[in-house]
Amino acid sequence: MKGPFLRSPQSTRGLMIQVVAAATPALIAAVVRLGAPAAAVIVSAIAGAVAVEALYHRRGLADGSAVVTGVIVALLLPATAPPWLAAAGGAIAIGLGKAPWGGLGKNPFNPAALARGVLMVVVPAHLFAPAWTWDAVTAASPLSKEIGATAPGWLALAQGDVPGCLGQAAPWTIVLGGVALAAMRTIDWRVPLAYLATVALLAVVLPGGDRVAAHAPWLVGDPLVHLLGGGTLVAAFFLLTDPVTAPMTPGARVAFAAIAGAATMAVRHYTPYPDGAALAVLLANALAPWLDRLTVERRVTPRGRRAPRDQR
Amino acid sequence: MTALRERLAAWLGLAAPVPARKHTRDAAIVRLPAPAEVALPLAGLVAAVAPGDAVAAWAEVARSAAAARWPRRLHTPLGGQVVSIDGAVVVRGVPADAPAAPVAVGHRAPDGLAPEAIVAAARDAGIVGLGGGMFPTHAKLVSPHPIDTVLINGCESEPYFTCDHRVLVEHRDEVECGMALAMRAVGATTGAVLDREDYYPAGYERFVVRDRLGRDIPPRKLPRDVGALVLNVQSARALHRAVCLGEPLVSRVITVAGGAIARPGNYQVWLGTPAADVLAACGLDAGRAAQVIAGGPMMGHALAAGEAIAAGTGGLLALTAEEVVARSEQPCIRCGRCVEACPIGLPVPLLVERPGPDVLRCFSCGACHYVCPSAIPLTARLREAAAEEVKWD
Numbered sequence: 001m002k003g004p005f006l007r008s009p010q011s012t013r014g015l016m017i018q019v020v021a022a023a024t025p026a027l028i029a030a031v032v033r034l035g036a037p038a039a040a041v042i043v044s045a046i047a048g049a050v051a052v053e054a055l056y057h058r059r060g061l062a063d064g065s066a067v068v069t070g071v072i073v074a075l076l077l078p079a080t081a082p083p084w085l086a087a088a089g090g091a092i093a094i095g096l097g098k099a100p101w102g103g104l105g106k107n108p109f110n111p112a113a114l115a116r117g118v119l120m121v122v123v124p125a126h127l128f129a130p131a132w133t134w135d136a137v138t139a140a141s142p143l144s145k146e147i148g149a150t151a152p153g154w155l156a157l158a159q160g161d162v163p164g165c166l167g168q169a170a171p172w173t174i175v176l177g178g179v180a181l182a183a184m185r186t187i188d189w190r191v192p193l194a195y196l197a198t199v200a201l202l203a204v205v206l207p208g209g210d211r212v213a214a215h216a217p218w219l220v221g222d223p224l225v226h227l228l229g230g231g232t233l234v235a236a237f238f239l240l241t242d243p244v245t246a247p248m249t250p251g252a253r254v255a256f257a258a259i260a261g262a263a264t265m266a267v268r269h270y271t272p273y274p275d276g277a278a279l280a281v282l283l284a285n286a287l288a289p290w291l292d293r294l295t296v297e298r299r300v301t302p303r304g305r306r307a308p309r310d311q312r
Numbered sequence: 313m314t315a316l317r318e319r320l321a322a323w324l325g326l327a328a329p330v331p332a333r334k335h336t337r338d339a340a341i342v343r344l345p346a347p348a349e350v351a352l353p354l355a356g357l358v359a360a361v362a363p364g365d366a367v368a369a370w371a372e373v374a375r376s377a378a379a380a381r382w383p384r385r386l387h388t389p390l391g392g393q394v395v396s397i398d399g400a401v402v403v404r405g406v407p408a409d410a411p412a413a414p415v416a417v418g419h420r421a422p423d424g425l426a427p428e429a430i431v432a433a434a435r436d437a438g439i440v441g442l443g444g445g446m447f448p449t450h451a452k453l454v455s456p457h458p459i460d461t462v463l464i465n466g467c468e469s470e471p472y473f474t475c476d477h478r479v480l481v482e483h484r485d486e487v488e489c490g491m492a493l494a495m496r497a498v499g500a501t502t503g504a505v506l507d508r509e510d511y512y513p514a515g516y517e518r519f520v521v522r523d524r525l526g527r528d529i530p531p532r533k534l535p536r537d538v539g540a541l542v543l544n545v546q547s548a549r550a551l552h553r554a555v556c557l558g559e560p561l562v563s564r565v566i567t568v569a570g571g572a573i574a575r576p577g578n579y580q581v582w583l584g585t586p587a588a589d590v591l592a593a594c595g596l597d598a599g600r601a602a603q604v605i606a607g608g609p610m611m612g613h614a615l616a617a618g619e620a621i622a623a624g625t626g627g628l629l630a631l632t633a634e635e636v637v638a639r640s641e642q643p644c645i646r647c648g649r650c651v652e653a654c655p656i657g658l659p660v661p662l663l664v665e666r667p668g669p670d671v672l673r674c675f676s677c678g679a680c681h682y683v684c685p686s687a688i689p690l691t692a693r694l695r696e697a698a699a700e701e702v703k704w705d
Contacts, residue, residue, distance in 0.1 A: 001614040004678030004691055005603050006330070006471065007637040012645055063642060105643040105686075146602045188648070243647035249659060250652065296659040 015065035015243075018186045018251035022177030023071050023238065027159075029170035033078040038166055044083040046070030048090025056099040065104050069093045072112035072301035075167035075174075075234050076278060077119075081126050089115045108289070110245045113235075113281040120278070143219065143230045143274045151218040178237025187241035194254045195236045198261025199226050209270040219268065226268065231277035235260070239278070245285040252291035258283035329653045330512035330610065330682050333471045336569050338575035341478050344593050349395060349404040350584025351620040352386050359397040366393055369408030370560050372438075373401045382451045385438035389562035400584075400620070407582060412520055427453075430497040430555060437554030438561045443515070443544035444607065446624040451549065452543070453497040455536045462500045464491050464533075466507035466514035466545045470608030473627055475565040476545040478578040480507060483549055490548030495554050498541055500542040505545075512610065513655060517542045531673055547580035567627035568594045571635050572601035585621045587628055594628075601630040602638070609636075610678040642686035650680035650690055660690055667697035674698060 030038040049070035053061055060066070073089045081089075088238050093097040096118065097106070097111030120127055143152075152162050160169040167174055182189035200223035219225060224231060231239075240246060240257055260280045268277020357374040361367055369391030376383040392405015408699050435450035443465060464487060468476040480487060484505070491503045506524055518529045520542055527538040535542050543551070546564055553559040562583055569576040575596025581590060587606060596604075604615040606625050615628065650660040656673055660680045663671045674694045681691040 002676075002692070002695070003605065003608070003612050004610040004681045005605055005612070005614075005631065005636050006609045006678075006682055007687060008329075008683050008685070009637055010683070010685050011687070012642045015645075015647070015685055103643065105645045211688075238559055243645045246646075246648075246663060247648055248648035248651050253648070266564060292659070292662065294660055 010069065012065075012192040013063050015186055016025050016068050018184060019066070019238070020071055022181045022186070023075065024175040024224065026075060026167055026170065027071065029173045030075075030079065030166040033160060033169045034166070038079040039293070040083045041077050041079060041081055041086040042071070042074040042168060043088035044054065045074040045077065046089040048087035048092075049073065050090075051087075051092045052091045052094040052099065056094070057103050060103055063104060065098075066094060069098065069111045072234075072238050073115050074230060075238060076112055076116045076165050078163065078165050079169075085119070085123065085126055089119055089277055092118050100164060103236045105244050107244060109285045110239050110242050110281050113278040113285070114130050116278040117282055120273075127256040143225070143268055144216065151216075152225060152229060154222075159226065162229070164229075165231065165234070167231065167238075173226050173231050174233040174237055176214055178233070178241075180229075181237065181241070187237070187243075188246075188248060188250070188253055190254050191240050191246060192236040194257035195240055195261045195264075196232070198229060198258045199223070199232055199264055201237050202262060203227075206265055206269055211272060212269055226265065230264075230268070230275035235264070235277035235281055239281045240284065245281075245288060247288045247292040247295070249292060249295045252288070252295040255291050255295075256288055315664070329679055331471055332475050332509070332512075333569075334477075336472070336474045336567055336576050336578055337477060339474070339478070341482055341565050341580050343580040344585070344590060344638060346390065346582060347585045349392075349402055350388065350390055350582055351400040351402050351586065351618075352388065352584045353400045353620070353622060354386070354397070357384060357386055359401055361397065361401065362397050367391060367403060367405075369405070370562060372560070373399065373403070374504065377615070381471045382448045383435065384440065384448050385436065385560075387438055387560035387562050391583065399450055403584075411579035425493075425555070427494065427497045429473075430493050430551075433555045434497075434551055435560070437550070439550045439554055440561065440623050441544055442546040442550065442564055442623055442626075444611065444624040444626060446622070449547055450541065452536070452541060453494060455498055455541070456696050457536050458539060459498040459500050459536055459541050460502060460539045460625045461525060461541065462491055462495045462498065462503040462541045463520055464488075464503070464505040464545055464548050465517065465520050465542050466505055467509050467520055468507075468545075468626075469509045469512040469514040470610055470612075470626065471512070472569045472629055473567045473608055473624060475567040475578045477507065477509075479545050479549060479565050480505065485612045486549045486552045488548075489556065490543070490550070494541060494543055494548065494640060500541065509604050512679065514678065516655070516675060517654065519687050539650045545628075561623060564621070564623065564625075566590070566621065566625060568629075569627065570599045570601070570605075570630040571632035572604075572630035581621050583621055583623055587615055587619045587621060587625075589623065590628055596630050600632050602633040603629075603631045605629040605631065611676060639687040641688055644686055644688060647685060649683040649685065653679040653683040655679060658694075663697060664690065664693045667701055669701060670702050671697045 027042055037289045044108035046067055049066045053066035069088040070090045073093050077086055093111035093115035097114040098107045101107040156162050181187045203223040212219050240260055245255050265284045267273055267279055349427055359374045360372050367388055370387055372385055373388045374386040388403045390403050390405035390407055395402040395404050431450050431453045439449040440446040464481050466476050495503045521527055521535050521540045529538055550561050566576055566582050567578050605612045605641055606615045609629055654660055676691055678691045684690055
């Protein structure tokens with residue numbers, strides 16, 4: 001038997017545990033700020049994901065990827081979402097986003113982003129409530145372009161004093177977890193960096209659409225609102241960094257993240273949707289295999305497969 | 313303790329992809345007692361002796377057939393009686409006395425030595441690449457291309473291995489004499505001893521030439537095509553001993569290490585010594601050994617029953633389960649760690665899925681296998697793909 005005979009101590013399960021650990025400060029902050037409803041969303045989303053994973057592939061539970069999916073689904077849902085909705089989110093993520101494709105490593109789209117996308121279409125009222133109570137502050141979604149929208153102010157965004165998803169309750173916890181993951185090399189630091197840089201750059205230079213100009217002119221030219229508002233940070237550190245649905249080569253990853261950043265800003269400026277981070281992730285996911293092939297063909301000389309000698 | 317430190321470093325992202333584990337760095341070379349008999353694998357050579365023959369120590373016992381492209385010769389370290397020549401020449405006896413004044417010459421090559429004489433001495437002494445390749449050294453000393461630089465490769469980047477390092481520490485003058493001889497043989501004007509081992513696989517010949525000279529060797533070309541000759545530290549030393557002392561290649565320094573070895577260190581052994589003898593002398597704890605390896609932990613192979621120390625065997629390792637970190641294979645999560653770890657930037661998972669001619673550039677360094685969190689035997693898969701590719705080519 002030939003070598004190598006050594007293995008790195010970093011295992012797939014270890015990676016999943018690290019991601020859950022990195023998301024824990026954000027989950028705790030959400031529960032502290034939003035109370036029992038947030039806890040119910042977290043528990044239900046994880047339960048939904050794990051239940052479907054158990055139905056599909058019980059041995060797969062050991063790798064912890066279903067728990068990771070449930071946690072990220074929770075970060076993408078508002079605390080006002082009823083528990084059944086959160087459970088459905090987790091179930092959709094695994095049941096539509098992962099299991100049918102062949103399980104871990106085979107799915108082209110990020111399961112949590114897919115679940116969020118499905119729920120946005122099916123039950124938009126629960127995800128895009130125009131206003132809800134949040135720490136006794138009643139306000140519109142920070143990136144809203146509806147009539148009567150108000151400027152959120154970046155301080156309020158940074159403190160999480162605006163309506164949004166669990167992942168927005170305390171943005172610094174997402175950054176903390178994300179930076180820790182990048183420092184431990186669990187995720188590739190290039191991805192969040194390229195994504196956030198693209199969002200910030202386009203926030204500065206991109207003119208808004210008619211709707212933005214009419215109802216929310218403060219959304220143009222303000223990078224902080226776009227970095228802190230909506231799902232930007234969660235997408236940067238927890239969605240785009242999903243290894244399965246991102247490209248494999250470093251160059252392709254940068255392009256992938258930049259495309260997602262551009263798509264995020266396009267949705268925010270030119271569509272009626274208040275946020276486009278999850279949609280942008282799905283779009284970039286779809287391009288990932290192509291980006292991989294593109295960079296690989298530049299790295300190594302492509303040559304057509306030749307016929308075996310005896311067939312020539 | 314080591315495992316904990318490596319794990320912590322990996323978590324903090326501080327670890328080099330492959331750990332060094334050079335615990336025997338400061339272990340001075342110790343000569344092991346001579347075995348009762350040696351087994352010298354013929355590997356295609358034709359035996360020049362018959363069972364029952366009496367042979368002197370250092371005598372030639374086999375050589376390549378006359379038509380061989382790169383002829384080799386085999387010498388016995390022991391003087392005594394030939395026991396058998398079935399697959400390997402087995403000789404029972406005692407080693408030669410150490411040369412009376414081996415180092416008094418001052419390690420300077422005799423002046424006025426013709427290049428042809430050096431090549432002939434290397435050929436007659438049966439010197440081969442001791443880094444593991446076992447390619448006849450005399451064939452490298454005759455180049456159709458002009459060579460301006462001789463590099464002595466001490467970039468011993470395989471984990472655990474420190475034998476070349478110790479040879480450089482303790483016998484640098486001999487190595488430098490060998491380098492001077494190689495330079496004279498090929499007409500090179502510069503020579504350098506390299507001992508860079510800050511990353512695995514720094515010792516791969518192509519990387520040595522690239523890192524030191526900034527010259528990229530094109531695929532399917534050799535160092536000599538870019539004007540360089542790369543010799544292993546111990547090959548250079550053997551060249552010195554052949555030319556200056558008339559000693560054939562009959563011994564080498566190996567590293568014996570691993571958690572299941574009671575007395576790890578660097579040992580001077582006679583070629584053909586049964587590996588089991590060496591392991592016993594170093595205190596192998598068979599109960600704790602999860603994997604016994606001939607060669608390095610990255611590019612070596614599992615020790616076979618009855619295997620003996622060959623010229624290319626850089627060491628013997630007996631690793632514990634904790635050291636090898638055995639895990640069951642999981643699905644690929646396309647994390648790309650293998651792509652980043654590959655020293656030549658191969659898109660490993662894509663090549664495994666859909667092999668192409670680029671798979672032939674893989675030199676089985678094992679870095680992708682090492683980093684894979686899903687414990688997929690990527691190097692073995694690439695090897696299979698390469699074998700398939702050769703069939704198609």
